[in-house]
Each structure stands twice: as structure tokens, then as C-alpha cells.
Amino acid sequence: MMKTVAICGSMKFRKEMQSIAFLLEIKHNMNVLQCVFNVDDLAITPIEQVFLQNAHYRRIELSDAIYVVDIQGHIGEQVSKEIAFAKSKGKEVIFHSEYWKNTMYPTRQEAENLLIEAAKCNPGPWEDHSRNVAHCAERIAVACRDMNADKAYVAGLLHDIGRKFGVKHLGHVYDGWKYMLQLGYDEIARICLSHSFNEGKLEDYIGNVDITQEQVEEIRQALAEMQFDEYDMLIQLCDSMASADGIVDMEERMNDVKRRYGAYPQSKWDKNMELKKYFEQKVGKDIYKIVSMD
Secondary structure (H helix, E strand, O other): OOEEEEEEEOHHHHHHHHHHHHHHHHHOOEEEEOOOOOOOOOOOOHHHHHHHHHHHHHHHHHOOEEEEEOHHHOOOHHHHHHHHHHHHOOOEEEEHHHHHHHHOOOOHHHHHHHHHHHHHHOOOOHHHHHHHHHHHHHHHHHHHOOOOHHHHHHHHHHOOHHHHHOOOOHHHHHHHHHHHHHOOOHHHHHHHHHOOOOOOOHHHOOOOOOOOHHHHHHHHHHHHHOOOOHHHHHHHHHHOOEOOOOEOOHHHHHHHHHHHHOOOOHHHHHHHHHHHHHHHHHHOOOHHHHHOOO
């Protein structure tokens, strides 16, 4: 039976809310009552703001439930009021962060389709690199026994998906992060962000800063709030040992980056070697034997 939901969330996530609403209708058989968006950024008087709020409360009354878009755990003051109102009316409250747990990354086939489409938009060796990272991630995840091999494969395949939008440096990190959030794939969004920062700091980045200062600060804040899990660590490791041509020695790949960009921070180098040691101890086997192409 189709459920009618009123979508609630901060306007800072309005693009994500629109994308999530679309996915809820086409994939989850929900009828979404969306709030209206001030796309032209018109000035709103206090009385007009009250009209908008009243209209949204009416949507909640007409719905079976509210769907709270709490990206990165953010629930503002107004959304908190809407949650309280919904509960007072006996409405179900669905939190995006909880509901989306089992759909926060695409299937292998969906991921393949996303990569193929992206490579058509911006052809280049990054596609083969992504496939090789996926190969390594899957092999290591299988060897670990307590990791989801499909999730690891998909994360590796899509870690550079931001390259769909052109030849960029830090821009590909930002674009991939936002693109995956818009599709509702939060787990892959964090991989798009975390794979370039194995020390968890913006200063880790090797390459040009080709995004706005506002976007830089978004990344900085997201990294500050992020606690790396084993999937973040796994893709960071695999990214440092997979080229477009295949599996390479990590030190060789890092030296190649150093030659191309003129530097490779020693702390970042050491962190990559720590990641290698971590997973080798976890599986009890040489990492290169695990990921060898056979």
C-alpha cells in the first residue's frame, strides 16, 4: 500500500531533499508531499513565513508520516518543531539516516551503470583505475570475512565518480560527494570524500584547489565530523595501490604522484603504509597476494 509522507528538512539540503523525494516515489512506493522551495531567493516577510509554515503543517496533517532528511545528523530548530507537531497528531516519524541504512549504496549493477555513464561524460584512464580499486577492495573485504564484499566493490568502483563532471582536482572530490548525496547513496558519498584524506585533514590533499572557498569549508567541516570506518580505510589503501594499468607497488605509485605534483607529504606516505599493515594483520596475509590479478 502506498504511504503518503511529508518531507521535512533544512533548506540547506533542498537539492538533496528533491532527489530523495524522487527516489522515494520511484523506488519505495511513497507519495511525497514536498515543501515549496524559494528557488529565486525572494525576500520573505514574517507573515509570508507564517503562511509557508502553516501550509507545511497542513501537509503533515494530510500525510501518513513525515520523512525527516537528517543528512549528517542535522536537524534544525524548525524541523524539530515539525517532528513534535507530527507526533502530537499521531504521525509516524521516519528518519532518513535510519530508513536509508540498507539503501545507502547502489547494487553492483547500478554502480556499473553509474560508472559507464560517467566515463561517457569524461572519458579517461580514471575508469580503469576505478575498476582496479574495486577489484582490490573486493578481494581484501572477502579475506577479512567480516566486511561486505559487495559494498567494498561498489565503494571502490565509485570513489572517483566526481570525475564525471570534468577534469578537476579537489573538484572531483566535492562533485562526487554531492552527486552521491543527491542520489541518496550516503555511504558512497563519504567514500568520495574520505578517499583523498587518509589523515582526515583538508591539508592532506595533493593537487589544485579548484573549488570555491565556501565549498572548501564544506569539505573541512565534513572531515572534522567524520570518523573513518574500515571501508574508508580500505578504499584509501586500494587507491594507493591501483593504477589504470593494474596493481602496482604502493611506493611506486606514491613516487609517481610525487613526480607529477612535485611533492608527497611524508605523513600521508606513512599513513598509507600503516593502512597496508593494518589490513595485512587483519587477514594474516601479504596484501599483494590477496589482490593479485589471476
